[in-house]
Amino acid sequence: MNLFEVMTHDDYEQVVFCQDKVSGLKAIIAIHDTTLGPALGGCRMWPYNSEEEALNDALRLAKGMTYKNAAAGLNIGGAKTVIIGDPKKDKSEAMFRALGRYIESLNGRYITAEDVGTTVDDMNSIYMETNHVTGTSDAKGASGNPSPVTALGVYYAMKRTAKEAFGDDNLTGKTISIQGAGNVATGLAKHLNDEGAHIVVTDINQDAIDRMVNDYGATAVLPDEIYDVDADIFAPCALGAILNDDTIPRLKVKAVCGSSNNQLLDIEKHGQMLKDRGIVYGPDFIVNAGGVINVADELKGYDRERALEKVKTIYDQMDKVFEISKRDDITTAEAADRLAEERIDSMLNVRGNFLQNEKSSLKTV
Numbered sequence: 001m002n003l004f005e006v007m008t009h010d011d012y013e014q015v016v017f018c019q020d021k022v023s024g025l026k027a028i029i030a031i032h033d034t035t036l037g038p039a040l041g042g043c044r045m046w047p048y049n050s051e052e053e054a055l056n057d058a059l060r061l062a063k064g065m066t067y068k069n070a071a072a073g074l075n076i077g078g079a080k081t082v083i084i085g086d087p088k089k090d091k092s093e094a095m096f097r098a099l100g101r102y103i104e105s106l107n108g109r110y111i112t113a114e115d116v117g118t119t120v121d122d123m124n125s126i127y128m129e130t131n132h133v134t135g136t137s138d139a140k141g142a143s144g145n146p147s148p149v150t151a152l153g154v155y156y157a158m159k160r161t162a163k164e165a166f167g168d169d170n171l172t173g174k175t176i177s178i179q180g181a182g183n184v185a186t187g188l189a190k191h192l193n194d195e196g197a198h199i200v201v202t203d204i205n206q207d208a209i210d211r212m213v214n215d216y217g218a219t220a221v222l223p224d225e226i227y228d229v230d231a232d233i234f235a236p237c238a239l240g241a242i243l244n245d246d247t248i249p250r251l252k253v254k255a256v257c258g259s260s261n262n263q264l265l266d267i268e269k270h271g272q273m274l275k276d277r278g279i280v281y282g283p284d285f286i287v288n289a290g291g292v293i294n295v296a297d298e299l300k301g302y303d304r305e306r307a308l309e310k311v312k313t314i315y316d317q318m319d320k321v322f323e324i325s326k327r328d329d330i331t332t333a334e335a336a337d338r339l340a341e342e343r344i345d346s347m348l349n350v351r352g353n354f355l356q357n358e359k360s361s362l363k364t365v
Contacts, residue, residue, distance in 0.1 A: 001052055010063055015055075016106070020098035024090060027099055028055055030062035031079040031110055035344050038108055039079035040134070040296060041065035042115025043099070043122070045087040058082040064261065065292070068285040070340035071317060073310075074296050079110045087117035093125045100129030108132055113146070113295045120145060134295035143302050146291035150259060151187025153290020153314045158188075158233060158257045160318035161282040165255040166232070172196035177231040177253070178218075180238030181208035184259045184288075188235065189216045202226040203238070233257055236284075241265040248273045257282035264333055271333035283336035286317055 003015065016029040031039045041062060048054040058080050066078025083099070085091070103112055103126065114123055114135045123136040135143055143149075158176075159169035166174075174197045178185050181203035189199050189212055199218040202225065203209050212218040221229060227250040234253045236242050240262035248270060256263070256279060263284045264270040274281045290311045297307035317339070325335035 001055065003055075006059065010059075012059065012062070014109070015058075016102065018099060018102040020095070023092055023094035023098050024085065025095045025098045026051075026084040027081055027102070028058040028084075029079065029081045029102065029106070029110060030055075030058040031106075032059075032062040032077065033066040033344065034077040034109060035347050036070060036074070037076040038111055038132075038299075039065070039077035040069060040074075040111045040113065040292065040299075041078055041080040042113045043081040043083065043118050043126075044115040045083040045085055045091070045117030045122075047086040048082070048084050051084065054082050054084050064285055066344070067337060067340040068289055068292060069296070070343045071286055071321075071336060072289040072293055073313065073317065073343075074293065076111075076296055076299070080115075081110075081112055083117075091122065096122045096125035097129050100126035100133070103132050104130035106132070111299070113292075134298045143294050143298050143304070143307065145183075146294050147183035148187045149294035149307065149311055150288055150291035151184045151191065152308065153293065153311045154184065154188050154235070154237075154257070154259045154287055155191040156312055156315040157282050157287040157318050158192075158235070160315045160322075161255045161257040161280055162233065164322050165280040170195075174198070174233060175200065175229075175231040176233045176235055177201075177226055177229040178212075178235045178237055179203075179223075179226045179242065179258065180236070180260065181205060181212050182237065185235070185237035186212065186215075188237065188259070189218065193217070200226070200229050200231060227251060229253075236260045236263050243270050243274070245270075245273075248277065248279075251277070251279060253279060255280040255282070257287055258284070259288040260284060261288065267333050267337075268331075271331035275331050281332045282318060283321060283333050286314065286321055286336050286339075289314055289317075 012032050014031040018027040061080035069076045111132045120137050123133050126133045127136045163169040176197050177200040193216040201212045201218045202221050202223045209220045227247045230252045233255045236258035243263050244265035293310050294307045321335045324338050325332045
């Protein structure tokens, strides 16, 4: 990989390689954009097959966080950390404290949070070395586990998606097929059950499926059968790239709205395939923004009620996506990108004017 060429192409600001021999830390911090404010993005730990695979993931995820944060109306930029290692056996307090020192050295340009393969306890270890971390249980006013708030955001996004597909946002009596039964999917199922929706679920974890069946009266199907379920809305809440040439023709739904990242294998091609089939797509990084909205509230001194009110505005952000899609005759996936880009561009102009004024005032002193 020609790293500087890649960074220039997508306008990344900084990539930091971090290693600590004693703890075994091998991490990459990718900062994509700080136009709107300090970059916020989670810390992922995964047994990558190569350093290049880890770097590609860090870069891809960092850019995604820029778009997610901008589209959510947050005054923060986008970044991501990836740690190369198996989270089941390679973790240690020393590893995360070493990472915390690297984050501290960035002087507030980057703020980390929990992600795949990391936990609240890991964030607590990072917090021992830096204040630039969210989602801890040790810090005063910390927000803790973001999953329930992410689920709430998905619920509001689904209601707005339902309005686009069916003419109103009432989910009572609707059948929702959910791929995955993890923490976010379970939280979503509770909201759907409370409103009177019918749930069909699949997962590779039988215990998780059993909980959904027992707690919310869900109907269970085998993993590959979820694409063939006759439902109103399909909610991908597990793997990415699951909307592709093979699965989209099988869908028997009017809308797709779920929490998993990067649902479209090819944003342009498969976003258009859904549109051509008359399936309303809720762009994933708008839909699943509740978690980052929640942890971002810590930067102002966490107020749970304020954070939950902000999460409800995901409904309004979805409204903007559908408006842009119609205005520009593009897919909703492309419209979500445009929503983020328009906000970043507008702030670039504001900050450009501010800096010009500041320079001119200095000249007159």
